[in-house]
Amino acid sequence: MECNVIPYLLNKFGNKLKIWSAACSTGDEPYSLVMLLSKSMPLSRIKIIATDIDKQVLEKAKLGLYNVKSLQGLPPAYVTKYFREINSNTYQILDSVKACVEFKQHDLLKDAYPSQCDLIVCRNVLIYFTEDAKDDIYKKFNASLKKDGILFVGSTEQIIQPQNLQFATYKSFFYKKV
Numbered sequence: 001m002e003c004n005v006i007p008y009l010l011n012k013f014g015n016k017l018k019i020w021s022a023a024c025s026t027g028d029e030p031y032s033l034v035m036l037l038s039k040s041m042p043l044s045r046i047k048i049i050a051t052d053i054d055k056q057v058l059e060k061a062k063l064g065l066y067n068v069k070s071l072q073g074l075p076p077a078y079v080t081k082y083f084r085e086i087n088s089n090t091y092q093i094l095d096s097v098k099a100c101v102e103f104k105q106h107d108l109l110k111d112a113y114p115s116q117c118d119l120i121v122c123r124n125v126l127i128y129f130t131e132d133a134k135d136d137i138y139k140k141f142n143a144s145l146k147k148d149g150i151l152f153v154g155s156t157e158q159i160i161q162p163q164n165l166q167f168a169t170y171k172s173f174f175y176k177k178v
Contacts, residue, residue: 009118012148015041017118023125024050027061031093034100035082043096049114051106058103064093108137113144123154138165145177
């Protein structure tokens with residue numbers, strides 16, 4: 001994502017971005033966003049809203065505990081910088097990173113959406129919804145974004161006709177509100 005989306009967002013909206021990680025599950029995505037953003041701004045300026053319908057996964061996300069296998073894709077420098085080793089198989093995300101993420105329970109079909117977001121990340125959950133529900137969710141995401149804000153979806157959730165939902169393709173799987 002960082003290649004040109006983060007610089008675009010920082011240039012367009014300044015260094016106080018409002019980011020929503022919808023259907024965040026165990027927190028991998030919002031914590032990864034914090035790590036990426038920390039290359040461009042101090043942790044004290046990063047705040048991510050992270051939501052999921054499942055209270056149990058949110059509790060797990062708040063703990064920030066990950067086994068070695070789940071960290072395999074991270075560069076070793078990130079593991080050293082953002083995690084502390086609990087034991088030979090378990091690492092915990094640092095409190096300074098956890099403080100950047102606010103976890104909340106949220107139902108994409110029923111609950112009100114955050115407003116004035118610069119970036120919404122919702123990956124690998126919309127595949128479980130009907131086409132009508134997806135259209136409704138995409139419209140709500142659009143209403144939640146600032147003009148020119150970005151929606152990032154999973155590779156299996158590509159929006160076929162983004163213009164019908166008031167989006168323009170920014171790059172693969174990234175859509176800009178128009």
